[in-house]
Amino acid sequence: MLEKLKKAADRVFNVKIVNGKPIPVSIENSSTDTKEMEKILRQIHGELKSQKRELETIRLSATSDIMQAVSAFHSRQVMSLRESLNVLATTDKSLARFGDGEFRLMQLSDFNLRFQPNSPDLQSALREVFTSDNENLLIGFPQLFRDAHWSGVYQELWPNLKELVISSQSFANAHMTRPQAFSVLGDEAVRLWRKVWEGKKVVFVTGADSRFELIPELFDNLAGHEMVLSKSVDAYSDLTRLTDTLGDTNADMVLIALGPSGTILASKLADLGVRALDIGHLPNSYQNVFKGAQRPESIPVTRKS
Template identity: 65%
Template sequence: MISSTRAEVKEDFRMLDRIRKVANRIFSVKVVNSKPIAVTLDPPITADPDQKTLLRQIHNELKTHRRELETIRLAATSEVMQDVSKFHRNQVKTLLETLELLATTDVSMSRFGDGEFRLMLLNDFNLRFQKNSPELQEDLRNVFTSNDANLAVGFPQLFRDAHWSGVYQELWPRLVQLTASDRAYACAHVTRPQAFSTLGQRAVDLWRQVWDGKKVAIVTGEGSRFDLIPELFDNLASHEFIYSKPVGAYDDLDRVQALVADSDCELVLIALGPAGGILAHRLAGAGKRALDIGHLSNSYENVFKGAPRPEATAVTTDGEKNS
């Protein structure tokens, strides 16, 4: 059990008060994407030796606190992360294995990340562009527990950082109940920057092999920034766009599915948030190959062109951000 003396608590409050006072004196702040960002120092801290000394003390104190918090985090999540690691080692394909599966077979793919897991398992969780509902939760569970041999269910790559250890600490006891011990899961991060940073040109070649010479339909939200960049997509035989709603796409799936059914495409590529995985599952069940590829183009450009990561780009051309 971790506890603090009254004197230690008072000292922490004194340190926080000193940080606040120094910040108020020297930082110029502007608001970017609704968050305060320190952009300048005015006056320069080098002009005041006392400020320099205080900031060094604050910096050292924060480093110490960070090390202590990291130790606590590792200890608190150790048991859960060992469980997740074992599951991942035994049942989740690697990035390369997943891409080779997609490139050499006709399986469809639905991907799950922390957003889909939280929508599926937490009644009060919503995304900015997708409101939760009992119907959405049920559909996500149906996808995640699907035993359709023509559908690869994507599970996140294993990360042990604060974000993902927190996700699993919160969700794993319920999530593991939905997994099947005899099921092999794809790696959901094949559409993320990790695929290109890890596999380089090999990832590009395998993705291009998936749709080489095929007639493709792209399903995405109206106003989406999804881009058929030539580095990935200039080998399509043809393409058409089918647009859904940029927000709340789950409620539009019946209409979109009907439009896809009327298309003569050979492959459907979907960039539609959590609704995309559900649509891929539906289309696979109807005999149409569909891949939930999310931010694939953004991921390529992040790794090979230094563009912002997918979550830092706008969902639509009017500037709505990913979350």
């Protein structure tokens, strides 16, 4: 197949050699060769689709046992999106969320995020949060997905992660802050989130130059707010200052958008009796679903200067 494509391309393109490499310089007006090229490309496309289906079958078979175990855990111990939001809206519990980034930082010493380098201290802090027995702290566990990305994550991490799971613990659904919550629950998700902080004085914690926005659709019912800025890169190194600053706040709650450091900060503040919610990409998630904006992970970590 590739040889056929090469021969057709050689007929369609005029080629010259530049620095030892063939460079196409013009295209002949040959409808016959163009049709032949299109036919070959359609055949290649068909073969690639067939290979993709075969690879998907192999992936599902290879990850079947792991995904069954994760699914069983999820059914037993992870709340639905609605249940998770109802808990936040009707109690004073704090929230620390885990996603694939936090799990990989926690378990893989050579894994780094572009805005958060890893370290033994960071790994230890994340493990401490994940295994916390603070009854006023909800730990967020990701929504169950079975796609190639998440099956790969669990294939790599679940054997060790399951050893840290406390069998009696209920986890919140970490995707309550992600587009899935607004896609599944619609306006109900907006209503429940707004109920969490309605009439409250709030401190927002985010990185300097962060893309975080206080959009009125979510936050115009606050009694008041202030901003505390941290580092855009390696916010974990700023955690001691943040904990000291916020540990005696007079605000009703602290809302945090600070990546993995936000997970840890929420837990530390909860241990000090301060209600803290790691809300991450919440405004971006709202805008993605209701305004057609980009998904949170497609937006730069910091604003362009």
